[in-house]
Amino acid sequence: MSDAPSNTPGEGRDATAQPGELEALRARADEIGRAVEAELAAASPELGEIEAYRVGHRHLQAANLLQLVVPASAGGADVGDLAPPSTVSVRALVACRQALAYRHAMADLAFVEQGLGSFPIALGSADAGLLERLSGVARGEEIPALALTESGAGSDLSGVATRAERDGDDYVLTGSKTYITNVGVADFYTVLARTSGEPGERDGLTMFFVEHGAHGLSTRGFQVMAPHPIGELFLEGVRVPAAHVLGEVGAGMDLALANLARFRITVAAAANGFARRALAESVAHLSRREQFGRPLSSFQGLRFDLAEMDTRLRAAELLTDEAAAAVDAGEEATAEVARAKLFSTENASWVCDRAVQHHGGAGVRVGSVVERLYRDTRALRIYEGTSEVQKLVLAKHVLRHTPAPGHGGRA
Numbered sequence: 001m002s003d004a005p006s007n008t009p010g011e012g013r014d015a016t017a018q019p020g021e022l023e024a025l026r027a028r029a030d031e032i033g034r035a036v037e038a039e040l041a042a043a044s045p046e047l048g049e050i051e052a053y054r055v056g057h058r059h060l061q062a063a064n065l066l067q068l069v070v071p072a073s074a075g076g077a078d079v080g081d082l083a084p085p086s087t088v089s090v091r092a093l094v095a096c097r098q099a100l101a102y103r104h105a106m107a108d109l110a111f112v113e114q115g116l117g118s119f120p121i122a123l124g125s126a127d128a129g130l131l132e133r134l135s136g137v138a139r140g141e142e143i144p145a146l147a148l149t150e151s152g153a154g155s156d157l158s159g160v161a162t163r164a165e166r167d168g169d170d171y172v173l174t175g176s177k178t179y180i181t182n183v184g185v186a187d188f189y190t191v192l193a194r195t196s197g198e199p200g201e202r203d204g205l206t207m208f209f210v211e212h213g214a215h216g217l218s219t220r221g222f223q224v225m226a227p228h229p230i231g232e233l234f235l236e237g238v239r240v241p242a243a244h245v246l247g248e249v250g251a252g253m254d255l256a257l258a259n260l261a262r263f264r265i266t267v268a269a270a271a272n273g274f275a276r277r278a279l280a281e282s283v284a285h286l287s288r289r290e291q292f293g294r295p296l297s298s299f300q301g302l303r304f305d306l307a308e309m310d311t312r313l314r315a316a317e318l319l320t321d322e323a324a325a326a327v328d329a330g331e332e333a334t335a336e337v338a339r340a341k342l343f344s345t346e347n348a349s350w351v352c353d354r355a356v357q358h359h360g361g362a363g364v365r366v367g368s369v370v371e372r373l374y375r376d377t378r379a380l381r382i383y384e385g386t387s388e389v390q391k392l393v394l395a396k397h398v399l400r401h402t403p404a405p406g407h408g409g410r411a
């Protein structure tokens with residue numbers, strides 16, 4: 001079977017020429033992903049998600065790949081022309097995430113969470129102590145988590161009710177967060193809390209850096225359908241020094257959205273990695289398995305499936321490349337990102353579902369690669385902006401920017 005990840009020589013990327021740095025990153029990420037996949041395949045089926053996450057993290061740390069999720073100015077990798085030192089290169093993250101997800105979700109998750117949870121510091125703090133913590137993140141010595149969502153605030157973050165009251169030189173945080181990735185492994189959290197106003201108001205939110213070991217902080221893990229360290233975060237009168245405010249007081253929503261604007265497109269890349277692997281697994285299985293005296297790959301109905309999987313996947317990758325290049329170029333690219341995230345994540349679910357179908361009973365057997373991909377893919381349509389939220393964003397753009405009939409055939 002050809003299990004080379006997407007974009008290795010041979011699969012080509014002729015429509016969007018990729019700089020050599022990205023090819024080199026893909027190759028490095030693929031090597032790490034292979035090692036994670038091999039170690040987890042050999043591990044006991046009883047291995048929990050926290051331990052599995054630590055396997056992914058350890059390999060990424062050893063290979064220095066985590067430096068890519070932190071800006072060079074804060075101790076991260078120098079990515080040359082891909083991004084200025086003050087930020088991270090989305091194209092680099094996309095290249096790595098697709099290659100890592102192709103191999104194993106835990107390699108991908110441990111990579112991206114390191115950036116998603118810590119980038120608000122890069123965006124919003126000049127505090128020397130916090131910047132040193134970012135260097136620790138780049139070295140893999142510290143694990144962050146991003147804590148936005150609450151039971152009353154999911155797609156609409158203006159519902160955030162966690163309070164942060166000023167008390168002398170500190171803020172005192174009280175409330176709870178849920179669906180927080182890295183609960184169970186995080187050393188610190190970047191938390192969105194309300195410094196003024198009432199739930200439902202967009203203004204009055206502020207982001208904070210909060211230590212895991214802070215007095216009054218506790219967590220409770222829960223499980224989702226695919227292994228993922230995740231859970232609730234409880235803040236009961238947690239004191240946070242004012243120096244640990246990230247960005248401006250009252251500008252937390254903008255900071256949270258700026259963080260997501262950089263990382264959301266990389267969810268599409270992970271989806272494409274899962275889908276590429278599913279296609280490779282389908283090709284291998286359909287070529288090998290015989291029924292009715294012939295390989296399954298000789299049946300036209302299944303061949304049409306492969307053609308459609310390939311076409312959709314290529315379209316998803318091109319949309320992702322377009323959006324990543326636009327974000328790296330400093331454009332807002334809201335529509336490009338929404339399109340790529342929506343299409344790639346929905347498509348990955350469809351591709352993985354077809355792959356399960358191609359495997360017949362073997363496709364639903366616990367432990368098979370396609371069964372794992374089918375579960376791994378699902379949450380991507382929900383986190384960092386659901387598919388419906390992406391559609392809302394896109395519809396606004398389409399209504400505003402579609403020229404009247406008669407103005408030409410291409411946007």
Ligand SMILES: Cc1cc2nc3c(=O)[nH]c(=O)nc-3n(C[C@H](O)[C@H](O)[C@H](O)COP(=O)(O)OP(=O)(O)OC[C@H]3O[C@@H](n4cnc5c(N)ncnc54)[C@H](O)[C@@H]3O)c2cc1C
Nearest residue numbers: 146147148149154155179180181379382383384386388389
């Ligand atoms: C595996 C996983 C990891 C996560 N990790 C993190 C994390 O690390 N940090 C963090 O802060 N959060 C995290 N989340 C939370 C995630 O961001 C939210 O689940 C997501 O934003 C959706 O919020 P919700 O679950 O409250 O759903 P809701 O907002 O209640 O939405 C429910 C349904 O209604 C739809 N809907 C909502 N509003 C509209 C509308 N206006 N029009 C049409 N449809 C609408 C949604 O699309 C969805 O289908 C994670 C979630 C998951 C599943």
